[in-house]
Amino acid sequence: MKSSKAKFLSMESLSLRKPFAQQLPLVILIGITIIYTAITWGRYGNIHIDFGRELYTAWRISEGDVLYRDIAWFNGPLSQYFNGFLFYIFGKSLNVLYAANLIILIFIIILIYNIVTKLSNVFAAAVTVLFFLPISAFGYITEVGNYNFIAPYSHEMSHGILLLLLSIFFLIRFFERQNLENAFLCGIFVGLSVLTKLEVAAAAVVGILYGFYVIIRQYSNAKEKLYLLFVALLGVVLPVVLAVLLFSLSIPFTTVLENIFIPLRLVMSNQVRNIPIYGFITGFSDVRLSLWIVMWSLVVNICFIAPVFAVKIFTLTKTKDKFWGIPVAILSVLIVFILYLLINDIYKRDIALYFPACWPIILLLSFVILHLRKYKNIQSYPIIISMVLCSFILKLKVPLKLMFSHYGVFFVVTSLMLFMIFIFKTIARSPISFGCKAVYKTYIVVMFFIILFPLVKDTYNHVGILNAYEYKNEKRGNVYLNIHEFMASNILQYVDKNIPKNETVAILPQGAGVNFFTDHVNPTRYITVLPLEIAAFGEKNIIEAYVEHSPDWIVILQSIPGDLENATWLSFIHHLSEHEGQSYTQYFSGDGFLVFKKKI
Secondary structure, eight states: OOTTOHHHHHHHOOOOOOOOHHHHHHHHHHHHHHHHHHHTTSSSOOOOOOOOHHHHHHHHHHHHHBBBTTTOOOOOOOHHHHHHHHHHHSSSHHHHHHHHHOOOHHHHHHHHHHHHHHHHHHHHHHHHHHIIIIIIIIIIOOOSTTSSSSOOOOOOHHHHHHHHHHHHHHHHHHHHHOOHHHHHHHHHOOOHHTTTHHHHIIIIIIIIIHHHHHHHOOOOOOOHHHHHHHHHHHHHHHHHHHHHHHHHHTTHHHHHHHTTTTTHHHHHHHHHHHHHHHHHHHHEEEEHHHHHHHHHHHOOOOOOOOHHHHHHHHOSHHHHHHHHHHHHHHHHHHHHHHHHTSSSSHHHHHHHHHHHHHHHHHHHHHHHHHSGGGGTOOTHHHHHHHHHHHHHHGGGGTTTOOOSSTHHHHHHHHHHHHHHHHHHHHHHHOOOOHHHHHHHHHHHHHHHHHHHHHHHHHHIIIIISSEEEEEOOOTTOOEEEGGGGHOOOHHHHHHHHHTTTTSSSEESSHHHHHHHTTTOOOSSSOOOOOOOHHHHHHHHHHHHHHHHHHHHHHHEEETTTTOOHHHHHHHHHHHHHHHHHHOOOEEETTTTTOOOOOEO
16 A cells, blocks of 8 residues: 655665675674673573562463462563463573573664664664674673673563564565555554563654654545554554453453553652662762763764764865865874873773763754754655654653663663664765775774773673672573672572472562572562562552461572662561561571571
């Protein structure tokens, strides 16, 4: 169904069937990904912070537990049921999840490469993937190895990014062919993203559907517009309605709706905003400092791309360019390089970490500028403006402190794509010689790598040096614990050797990964009890659950950053012991943890 009066020109077919020369860089990069994953197998993921919860939840679902009923959860159900299905089919092992995440990562790489190739060129696509790998795919910038695509802190983020990229892919296909099939598929992947995480869901629904609207509004036939819009929206609604109906077979419909709206309630909660760790990560704990970081990030970004515009600004004709274009290109590159070398190592790491801090502002300005009429003759305008809007909305969780760490490793993916598309398209369209363009392409690759080198070095140290202890488990897979996970290594050995498998264990405030590796079930819905969970589900409900389904053993992990004070948990144990028929006594004191046993 094509409109003869569509204003936008059709793009070339976005197909994976490209000449081998165009696909060779992609094949090499995928090969590097597979080799690196094999070398670092088992070295990603923190089993007692976040990633352990992912393992435990998938395991319990594979055993028949129902999300929201048997396990308290405030994200969408898609990722956990996907992982649970994998455990059900292939066995409950860390290796299964690693392998699945590797396959998902390869699909993400393929999508990034092909989308950037479509909107720019093969060189830009290869460079984008080249820097996506150390920054996001395999990033291990912090001591907690959960902010990457191999062992993500939340699979809803990694799966959500895949679905968002698939939505962009089929939006491009719809823009090219303008048929019902691609409109429906684009809507389906947007709908599936709604079942992951709020940040991704908002970006997909608003950003992709806006791009879809920009395309169909050029149609002169109102019926045609409405029909295409109906098909796309049907695709969006279908997965959500189906998921709600399936859950309604196991839990009340009102409970389903209540859990769906928990993320929206958390966004507006003052209790969540006052949690110190979230204030630090989002930048709201010190707004003045965050704005200062954004300003300097903007300065660094301008300095970084300034050489690209040096010859373009001063070169008026190709004739002059042939005379002095290459010397100016080399000189401008050397100036930036020398200035960077004069900075000390601490500032170099900060520059690398906070390089994208100004991107939310740039994205917002870009969205406004793209609405100016003179930019609407850009061939890929609907796709670019859709990606800009998606990228901006993704970053609303960390508007003042976007960095190549924590949540940022997921949020920067589409922005990194746009960044490279902009730079290499600018170089390609500049009225400069082939030699100048070669100088600038080399400069972008080398300088970007130099800037990011401190983060690459951090990843190397965390993956290699800090992963000092290997915990071997024939059933669940081997995992390396870094020197900062001494509590996990101690408690794994203790629980595995001293607590019978038929007795239940709750590890507080978080540590469900230990349950997974030692085959011990937490009998309550609340496997993690952090400030965010308390804000989401209510302290009263959590205490009632622990009273009604009291574990045989409770293990308190001591002094985990971001958790409540130890005194709070001792008070929690005392509170449980006050109820009739229940009493917990301290059974063992280990290095970094306390063990309490329920009296019968």
